[in-house]
Amino acid sequence: MSAQGVKKVVIAGGGTAGWCAAAALSRLLGPVLDITLIESADIGIIGVGEATIPTVRAFHHLLSVDEQAFMRETDATFKLGIGFENWAREGDQYFHSFGTIGKSPWMGHFYNIWLEGRSRGIGGSLDDYSLETKAAKAGKFQIHKNLPINYAYHFDAVMYGKYLRKLSESGGVKRHEGEIKSVQQQAETGFITSVTLASGEVISGDLFIDCTGFRGLLIEETLHTGYEDWTHWLRTDRAVAVQTQPAGPPLPYTKSIAHADGWRWRIPLQSRVGNGLIYASAHLSDEDAEARLMASLDAPAVNTPRLIKYRTGRRKQIWNKNCVAVGLASGFIEPLESTSIHLFQKSVLDLVQNFPFFGINDTLVAHYNRLAQQEIEYARDFVILHYKLTERSDSAFWRENAGMDVPDSLKERIELFQESGLAFQGPGELFRTDSWAQVMLGQRLEPKGWHRLGALMNEGELNQVFAGLKSTIDDTVAKMLPQDAFLKQYCPTAVV
Template sequence: MDQPRVKRVVIAGGGTAGWVAAFGLVRQLGPLLDITLIESDEIGTVGVGESTIPTAHTFHKYMGIDERAFMSATNSTFKLGISFENWAHDGDRYIHSFGTLGRGTWLADFHHFWLQARAQGFAADIGDYCLEHQAAAAEKFAIGEQASVNYAYHLDATPYGQYLRTLAEARGVKRVEGKIRSVQQHAASGDIEALELESGERIEGDLFIDCTGFRGLLIEQTLKAGFEDWDHWLPTDSALPVQTESVGAPRPYTRAVAHRAGWRWQIPLQHRVGNGLVFSSAHMSEEEARALFATELEGTPLFEPRLIRFKAGRRRKSWVKNCIALGLSSGFVEPLESTSIHLIMIAVTRLLQMFPFGGVTPDVRDRFNHMADREIIGIRDFIILHYHATERDDSEFWRYVRTMDVPDTLKERMELFREHAHAYQDSHDLFRVDSWVQVLLGQRIEPQCWHQVARTMSDDQLKGALGALQSNIAKAVQAMPQHGTFLPRYLGA
């Protein structure tokens, strides 16, 4: 190959997906590409998406993003997990933390030892054997000191896009303001040749990235990729996001509090709190949702919540012809486990690794699509689990999700855990064994049996091992500062 055949990359849309893609591409492959991003201030962005998972931390590291500068610019706080409240039962609470549970062996994961100890009456709560869990519960946080924690961020979505935009433009990404009026395709191949703006400007490219949000202007409206609907498994389809004034120090975790037709989030930033009520419009009207939200909100709202409608599902193909969909244009599971920005970052990483310098071919597209499908399906199952494995039957919504037929892939996982306490992470799965175990147990799926390896130890040995783990973690957490104290110190505020 004398010269790369794909050089001109055109990104349609400047939400989180557009700017993450633009910055990732220019940061890693800048000298090889001409990158243009088109966005329309008139249309705007979805403007939510404030909770992330540890991929954000890793991605930023790969991209050379300065953590302190990014956190200061986006009012970010640290996140150690999610507190699920009222999910399996009204009044229940468990934390899905980003940490590792105890210490397993090659023969059996830690929870098998813990289940044996619990059966014998001397196990503490499983979260007591996890540093991130205990730190989150105590609202503590530290990095760079004795204990290293696995963490993510809560961030302000709008300044996040602006921050990435500044970095991307400084490295040569060209931003064009304007509304895309039409998508022009090659008559024979159907490949996209150019995007025409309302101003009449025509922007040509070799590879197009559709980051136009739910509308999927290129991937769906033009290339008809198709959409696989998952709303029969994930019936929540509406959200009322609103910001409130902070009422206390920011907690290092997201709260996900279930209600009779969905749940609400609470995401603490440095200067305010992001909130949102997610609900199923088939089970709750907008008026009822607004009334419920008003009674549950802590802190003064900074504006009237605006309604967002969404649909759970995925684009049947994220890469069609010479167009790749990223972000909401490629699908949306629902925000419960904060996985959308993760999916954007993983897809950008994959694109960087598989960049079609030699031209787009069916093989590279198929491989990309195969990986994208498997990832989002794994996430879908994990999220359905939170709804389906519940003892709640206090409303039509909970009775529906509790008794609905779930995907076979999830059915099999739940049965395996119920019968044998086995949990696993397949090669394409985002969520580790520790995540599955925390949520399976948190949703009250009780294993009938588990690996019996712990019986090869004496009671004293097992008790001693668990006790040492628990007290070492407790000591490390005790030495940590409160998150609200650490944060300004770390950021030099």
């Protein structure tokens, strides 16, 4: 491909993805690279990515992000998981927590012991064995060294971009304001050589990172890489989003509430709440979606509702020639499990680990693309699972979801759990066994059998195990602070 080494990196786009890429490359490889970012104030950013998963903390750790400063500057709150409502059946509720469930011996996961207990009428709810779920439901959160709690954040996406910009610029990233009007390529190889801004300025580079959002100005409009459409599995294609005043102290979790044609989110920040309705335009008009969202609000809106269109799928190669697509330019899975920010932070870290210092070659590109494909397909399957396992039949939307054919990889997982009670985390996979088990059970997938490690104990021993775990969690939660009290002392918002 190109024996030419890579030193000059040009990042096209300054949304969350662009600034994440700039921050990571400058903080981790700054001294050996020359990094430029181009963004256009006229085009603007999507700016609705507000809920994350715990891997964001690992990303921040690598970049030496100061958690308290970051949370203050982004109006952030803590997130312990997602509370699902009305998904399998109207009126149902379940929690997908970020923590581990119970205590698992090497032979199998705790949920098997719980299933054994349940079959004998003991053990109560699976939620009783998750510290994160119990704390979330009590509205509590605290960090201290003796508290093993797994968490992520809710934050203001626009403020997060500004925070990352500060990190990037202090790490030497040069920022250009202006719209890219044309892209120049080498005639022979098709490699991108430079971009020209509306001002006429030409910016050249060795490697181009396309963070221009859904359009994919470089990866698609220039290189015509192609897009694999997943709408037949994930049917929603629009969102309408609005912010409201807080109706009370912020909850330390995201709410995902299913409606007849999709679902809606509720994401609490310190000074406001993000709300959005996700829907399939084949079943619901934009006007009705907005009316449905506005009718569901529990506090006055503070801005005007905004419509966002999207197409679920993945770019066929996120690295093509000397262009790597990061963020929405690389593909999109709807925000049900808050996977987007994770996916692009992971792809940026993969790039740091596989950086083409001595030139771009086919093997490297194929390796990188394989990593990215596996990551997004795992996330895709996990999100499809929620839809496939619905028992709702109250609308065409839910009937289509329940009746769809899912990818073979997911079909096998569902069968494995149904037949043998086995959930698993694939090699390098994001979602852990406990995540799969919580969602499968929460969506009413009933296993015919399970690992009988619980049957190795008599009923008295089982009861003792359950009671011990429950009381440890209950005592811990009782001593924790309400989240808002902790936020006020740890990272009070800079929003006035």
